[in-house]
Amino acid sequence: MNLAAPFLLFIGDVPDALAAKTAQGVVDWRPERCIGQNRLPGCGADLGIPDMSIADAVDAGAKTFVIGAVNAGGVLPPHWTSAILEALNAGMDVASGLHVKLESIPDILAAAEKNNCALHNLRHPKQSFETGKGTKRSGRRLLAVGTDCSVGKKYAALALERDMTAVGLKAEFCATGQTGILIADRGVALDAVVADFISGAAEWITPETDPNTWQVVEGQGSLFHPSFAGVTLGLLHGSQPDAFVVCHEPTRTTMRGVPTPLPSIQQVIDQTIAMGQLTNPEIRCVGICINTSALDESAAKKLLEDTGTAHDLPCIDPIRFGADRIVNELKRIYPEAA
Amino acid sequence: MNLAAPFLLFIGDVPDALAAKTAQGVVDWRPERCIGQNRLPGCGADLGIPDMSIADAVDAGAKTFVIGAVNAGGVLPPHWTSAILEALNAGMDVASGLHVKLESIPDILAAAEKNNCALHNLRHPKQSFETGKGTKRSGRRLLAVGTDCSVGKKYAALALERDMTAVGLKAEFCATGQTGILIADRGVALDAVVADFISGAAEWITPETDPNTWQVVEGQGSLFHPSFAGVTLGLLHGSQPDAFVVCHEPTRTTMRGVPTPLPSIQQVIDQTIAMGQLTNPEIRCVGICINTSALDESAAKKLLEDTGTAHDLPCIDPIRFGADRIVNELKRIYPEAA
Numbered sequence: 001m002n003l004a005a006p007f008l009l010f011i012g013d014v015p016d017a018l019a020a021k022t023a024q025g026v027v028d029w030r031p032e033r034c035i036g037q038n039r040l041p042g043c044g045a046d047l048g049i050p051d052m053s054i055a056d057a058v059d060a061g062a063k064t065f066v067i068g069a070v071n072a073g074g075v076l077p078p079h080w081t082s083a084i085l086e087a088l089n090a091g092m093d094v095a096s097g098l099h100v101k102l103e104s105i106p107d108i109l110a111a112a113e114k115n116n117c118a119l120h121n122l123r124h125p126k127q128s129f130e131t132g133k134g135t136k137r138s139g140r141r142l143l144a145v146g147t148d149c150s151v152g153k154k155y156a157a158l159a160l161e162r163d164m165t166a167v168g169l170k171a172e173f174c175a176t177g178q179t180g181i182l183i184a185d186r187g188v189a190l191d192a193v194v195a196d197f198i199s200g201a202a203e204w205i206t207p208e209t210d211p212n213t214w215q216v217v218e219g220q221g222s223l224f225h226p227s228f229a230g231v232t233l234g235l236l237h238g239s240q241p242d243a244f245v246v247c248h249e250p251t252r253t254t255m256r257g258v259p260t261p262l263p264s265i266q267q268v269i270d271q272t273i274a275m276g277q278l279t280n281p282e283i284r285c286v287g288i289c290i291n292t293s294a295l296d297e298s299a300a301k302k303l304l305e306d307t308g309t310a311h312d313l314p315c316i317d318p319i320r321f322g323a324d325r326i327v328n329e330l331k332r333i334y335p336e337a338a
Numbered sequence: 339m340n341l342a343a344p345f346l347l348f349i350g351d352v353p354d355a356l357a358a359k360t361a362q363g364v365v366d367w368r369p370e371r372c373i374g375q376n377r378l379p380g381c382g383a384d385l386g387i388p389d390m391s392i393a394d395a396v397d398a399g400a401k402t403f404v405i406g407a408v409n410a411g412g413v414l415p416p417h418w419t420s421a422i423l424e425a426l427n428a429g430m431d432v433a434s435g436l437h438v439k440l441e442s443i444p445d446i447l448a449a450a451e452k453n454n455c456a457l458h459n460l461r462h463p464k465q466s467f468e469t470g471k472g473t474k475r476s477g478r479r480l481l482a483v484g485t486d487c488s489v490g491k492k493y494a495a496l497a498l499e500r501d502m503t504a505v506g507l508k509a510e511f512c513a514t515g516q517t518g519i520l521i522a523d524r525g526v527a528l529d530a531v532v533a534d535f536i537s538g539a540a541e542w543i544t545p546e547t548d549p550n551t552w553q554v555v556e557g558q559g560s561l562f563h564p565s566f567a568g569v570t571l572g573l574l575h576g577s578q579p580d581a582f583v584v585c586h587e588p589t590r591t592t593m594r595g596v597p598t599p600l601p602s603i604q605q606v607i608d609q610t611i612a613m614g615q616l617t618n619p620e621i622r623c624v625g626i627c628i629n630t631s632a633l634d635e636s637a638a639k640k641l642l643e644d645t646g647t648a649h650d651l652p653c654i655d656p657i658r659f660g661a662d663r664i665v666n667e668l669k670r671i672y673p674e675a676a
Contacts, residue, residue, distance in 0.1 A: 134564025134596045195536050196529040198568040226472025226617050230536040230572030237564045258472045260616065278598065279564050
């Protein structure tokens, strides 16, 4: 993408932290790229970094105004538009993960042209893709899959990349969604690709590489989510993972946004192997990542231990306790890449 | 879509019948809507209907100029553009299944506006969709799935609709691709929908209906095709079929366009049930449809009988021998809809 850093993160007047999770993801994983947050009166989220006006941020060196929040309804409200115009007139580029294209709003397009600033639409890939080919590429691939949407797949992949790199493995995070793209500065928002090209775009994201480099791929959706399973399957086929981790949120009872019950972790393992074998016959599960943030520490540790024992796999909360147990499992199973 | 009939089917100078299969599909299933074919010098396909100039077709009442062929590379060659302009200047609407939007070509847009003619881009749905909900809708649904792409799913669904209607069942074909849309005059080209909305678009195509009406849904791709399985899965989840037929082409050894081996019919049955249960726990296979056009009659009949016996299911070639055995199976299993 070549987004110019540092960023001023704009979260408008969103009601809660969930609506600002794109900006929070950038703060959590790339704090060095975040110079401050810009909020409007009534904002219910706080990224935990300094509040800054647009003028002050530019004085401090901010290069890109990142719209790191989603607005209910997906439209751009007028009072957000005026903040974007102010940023452009102050000379900043603008990056957005909204569905609407920035240049479709005439005032924004005019201000960007007048000030010679770039407009980045993270959900609208500029490149065109071929259909997936399914042929084996060199390199190792690790995919985060989930029992549901929004269970921590991106954070698990980022923690794995971090902890793999820390012990000397060659690992690179591959982004498949807008927040991941802001963190990695490259990638494709798979959910916005035309359906015929999902697996082709996933192949583009995870190209042929050094045989012992791990591409750690951000997952999307769930094979068991009735809204998004097509994206999940195209990503599984296109990324042809050697290994996968199953991500899970233990307090969830129905799939996000729909009344469908959650699948079991074992169902996800079995179905991922059954479908993933099409493009990688060696696919295997190497661990389970549970988001235990709703549990106290002793309950969390017990759940991790019990779940790991039940599945005979390393079971971790990679954010709370680190990812080294799965990293060790990767070193054990794939010694040539260690 | 509200395409004005009758059609003049334009197939340009395509090299063979395969490249004209969209037009052939309309001739095969809606001959009453086809007034003639329009071909350029060197055309290697013949739809078996009268050749007509644009002027003669308009005199005979033609209302829509249908581009029923695909050009290698997916671009619109200049000598096709001039035929389209001639049709518009003669007062016909134009319908196209090409990837390129007709109005993106300035001369075509200008001619359409000047002559007040409609431009129909079959692959670019005008409506926007919601994400899939996965909730059960009233009505019966029968989906054609396949061991591969281009194995006869659309023809099987159309033959089933025809033969179901002939014995008094309430059946309506639901189109999911450009040729199907030309035949049904409605539907959505699922492969052109944004990935997040595949199952939502499939739900839109198969809305709640009378409990005893069968929606006979055109399939797309294959759960085992590494390029297109995401579309197939989104269609399976969104259309929530009660029943499905597996379509197969017995001379195929690798999946269309890729070196992946073909799955067995049993693998397709098992995986379709495993994944389809998410949105319809009652999903079941009701028959097998084999395209036997490459076999002589006795070999065809033997293959159908052997395959049917092996799977304990009615096994037919619905184009060559009719679909009544599967229709009878539907009446037996679902007597309330018969």
